[in-house]
Amino acid sequence: MIATSTGAREGLEVRLEDLRRRFGTVTALDGLSLTLAPGELVALLGPSGCGKTTALRIVAGLDEPDSGRVVVGDRDVTDVSANKRDMGMVFQAYSLFPHMTAQQNVEFGLKLRGHDSTRRRARAGEVLDLVGLSSQKDKYAGQMSGGQQQRVALARALAIEPSVLLLDEPLSALDAKVRAQLRDEIRRVQLEVGTTTLFVTHDQEEALAIADRVGVMSQGRLEQLDAPEALYSRPGSAFVASFVGLMNRVPCEVQGGRATLLGTSVTTLDGSVHGGRGVALVRPEQVQVAAGGDDATVVHISFLGSFSRVTARLVEGTELIVQTPSATVQDLRIGDRVGLSLLADDLLVSATTD
Amino acid sequence: MTTARVRAHRRLQAFRVVVLTVLGLFFLVPLGSMAAYSVRVPAGGRTLDFWRQLGQDPDLRGAIVTSLELSLLTVVLMLVLLVPTMVWVRLRVPGMSRIVEFLCLLPLTIPAIVLVVGLKGVYAWVTYFLGDSSLTLTFAYVVLVLPYAYRSIDAGLASIDVVTLSEAARGLGAGWFTVITRIIVPNIGAALLSAAFISVALVLGEFTLASLLSYTNLQVVINLLGKSDSQTSVAASLASLVFAFVLLILLSLVGRRRGARRTAPALDLMAPPVAKEG
Numbered sequence: 355m356i357a358t359s360t361g362a363r364e365g366l367e368v369r370l371e372d373l374r375r376r377f378g379t380v381t382a383l384d385g386l387s388l389t390l391a392p393g394e395l396v397a398l399l400g401p402s403g404c405g406k407t408t409a410l411r412i413v414a415g416l417d418e419p420d421s422g423r424v425v426v427g428d429r430d431v432t433d434v435s436a437n438k439r440d441m442g443m444v445f446q447a448y449s450l451f452p453h454m455t456a457q458q459n460v461e462f463g464l465k466l467r468g469h470d471s472t473r474r475r476a477r478a479g480e481v482l483d484l485v486g487l488s489s490q491k492d493k494y495a496g497q498m499s500g501g502q503q504q505r506v507a508l509a510r511a512l513a514i515e516p517s518v519l520l521l522d523e524p525l526s527a528l529d530a531k532v533r534a535q536l537r538d539e540i541r542r543v544q545l546e547v548g549t550t551t552l553f554v555t556h557d558q559e560e561a562l563a564i565a566d567r568v569g570v571m572s573q574g575r576l577e578q579l580d581a582p583e584a585l586y587s588r589p590g591s592a593f594v595a596s597f598v599g600l601m602n603r604v605p606c607e608v609q610g611g612r613a614t615l616l617g618t619s620v621t622t623l624d625g626s627v628h629g630g631r632g633v634a635l636v637r638p639e640q641v642q643v644a645a646g647g648d649d650a651t652v653v654h655i656s657f658l659g660s661f662s663r664v665t666a667r668l669v670e671g672t673e674l675i676v677q678t679p680s681a682t683v684q685d686l687r688i689g690d691r692v693g694l695s696l697l698a699d700d701l702l703v704s705a706t707t708d
Numbered sequence: 709m710t711t712a713r714v715r716a717h718r719r720l721q722a723f724r725v726v727v728l729t730v731l732g733l734f735f736l737v738p739l740g741s742m743a744a745y746s747v748r749v750p751a752g753g754r755t756l757d758f759w760r761q762l763g764q765d766p767d768l769r770g771a772i773v774t775s776l777e778l779s780l781l782t783v784v785l786m787l788v789l790l791v792p793t794m795v796w797v798r799l800r801v802p803g804m805s806r807i808v809e810f811l812c813l814l815p816l817t818i819p820a821i822v823l824v825v826g827l828k829g830v831y832a833w834v835t836y837f838l839g840d841s842s843l844t845l846t847f848a849y850v851v852l853v854l855p856y857a858y859r860s861i862d863a864g865l866a867s868i869d870v871v872t873l874s875e876a877a878r879g880l881g882a883g884w885f886t887v888i889t890r891i892i893v894p895n896i897g898a899a900l901l902s903a904a905f906i907s908v909a910l911v912l913g914e915f916t917l918a919s920l921l922s923y924t925n926l927q928v929v930i931n932l933l934g935k936s937d938s939q940t941s942v943a944a945s946l947a948s949l950v951f952a953f954v955l956l957i958l959l960s961l962v963g964r965r966r967g968a969r970r971t972a973p974a975l976d977l978m979a980p981p982v983a984k985e986g
Contacts, residue, residue: 437879440881445872449873451877466886
């Protein structure tokens with residue numbers, strides 16, 4: 355399940371053990387445990403205030419846990435100060451030193467490690483090449499675009515050959531197009547250098563696109579840690595299900611590990627309610643729509659290119675979003691009666707109150 | 709529409725010229741008069757004797773050296789005290805920033821004469837430990853320049869993201885000393901320079917504290933000299949005024965050039981404090 359295949363020989367294992375952190379009355383981390391395999395890229399995903407940034411800052415040494423440990427390789431770094439942890443970090447805010455050129459920024463960490471200028475220049479050239487910015491090496495932060503600045507910041511973090519790479523929402527200040535580009539670039543670079551990486555984001559698309567595993571956090575806890583596909587198709591809780599991707603909530607009847615909805619009986623996933631009324635969590639692409647049925651009425655159709663989203667209202671009032679290839683809904687009009695059928699074999703059914 | 713705008717623009721231009729002229733006269737006429745007085749010979753004619761006197765009068769020369777030394781010491785002590793403290797407050801105890809600001813601005817609200825009453829007692833100990841050199845005035849002067857230096861440095865720190873920059877530097881292996889000297893200071897250079905310049909200007913013009921605490925500095929000697937040799941004393945006053953003016957003009961030029969080269973806000977003393985982002 356854990357993808358450690360590509361070039362992941364130099365990475366170290368990183369363990370977060372039962373981390374707890376309170377800020378006044380707010381619990382930011384409530385016993386977070388997480389192990390990153392060597393060379394793995396784990397994304398921590400969650401709404402703001404879920405503790406993901408606190409977790410990253412504790413790994414970086416920029417914040418201290420009330421209890422718990424951070425272990426990198428065989429070394430317990432919990433009490434090691436930030437400047438001795440040997441970690442590369444890229445921040446959400448632009449963090450290049452404004453009085454230095456891109457190259458000087460990248461060389462800064464190497465200078466502090468006492469490398470001579472020839473070696474520094476060679477290494478800076480190498481990592482700037484890696485992020486595709488050799489031509490910009492003499493520019494100051496103020497002369498570069500946001501995307502370029504974050505690339506230099508990435509190069510600067512990698513220049514010191516850190517044991518762990520920490521990315522704190524490095525893309526959220528950028529516009530959508532640059533964000534997608536740089537996202538893939540970060541992944542490419544990370545696979546190339548094989549550094550164990552912790553990536554914090556609130557953007558599920560980002561997390562699902564580049565991480566080996568994604569940890570969904572809520573209220574200081576890890577709700578689920580899994581590969582992106584697993585997280586999407588087999589969410590462990592209603593929170594994960596609704597946070598990752600679009601999710602329909604369809605009332606249903608549960609009995610003996612099976613739920614009945616839309617005229618179909620399916621197996622319930624672990625973590626579902628055991629009996630009685632429940633709400634089945636159904637992905638838009640897990641439902642098929644067909645003209646001429648009698649399950650629901652079409653209330654809205656949005657054309658999104660190769661596929662369309664049809665909103666259909668069930669007889670008892672629940673609205674359902676169905677994602678389907680555009681060709682199949684060409685003849686549908688608002689107000690049409692349609693038939694709906696379930697394509698899933700198993701579903702998560704949560705309690706009605708969730 | 710366009711004519712109205714042209715007219716408005718012209719009116720503004722005229723207003724500017726008037727204001728600048730009036731203000732210019734306000735400052736230049738007294739300076740001009742001082743200059744004229746300092747070269748006048750009562751019997752008629754002009755002489756530079758009084759200006760030459762500036763370098764020759766041993767008391768005056770000593771006082772000039774003392775005041776320059778005082779300026780330098782004040783600037784150094786002020787920077788050493790203020791920069792790490794203010795950076796520390798921003799990074800670690802932002803809740804304290806109000807209190808620190810209040811403390812730093814306090815000297816502005818206390819008349820020098822009241823300060824002296826408090827300082828007298830303190831200086832009994834200063835003299836006991838450090839002797840009675842006029843250079844011990846440095847401590848009082850650091851307090852005196854705090855409000856101005858604080859404002860200037862605060863504007864400088866507000867124009868950069870101190871927290872992120874220092875966290876980035878620490879992540880790369882920098883200790884606190886390196887963070888302050890190699891990351892923070894180079895980026896608030898203009899602010900430090902303006903804090904330094906204004907401190908120098910203030911120290912060179914300071915009379916009350918020195919006189920009431922019975923120390924000798926430039927202004928005290930000028931004042932004494934005024935009683936025996938008024939023309940030399942006016943020459944000395946003028947020289948120190950012009951020196952301070954030049955410093956302040958340099959300051960505003962430095963602030964402007966910085967502002968132009970980077971997109972950081974100009975570190976102008978007259979500018980309102982910049983609100984910190986985020």
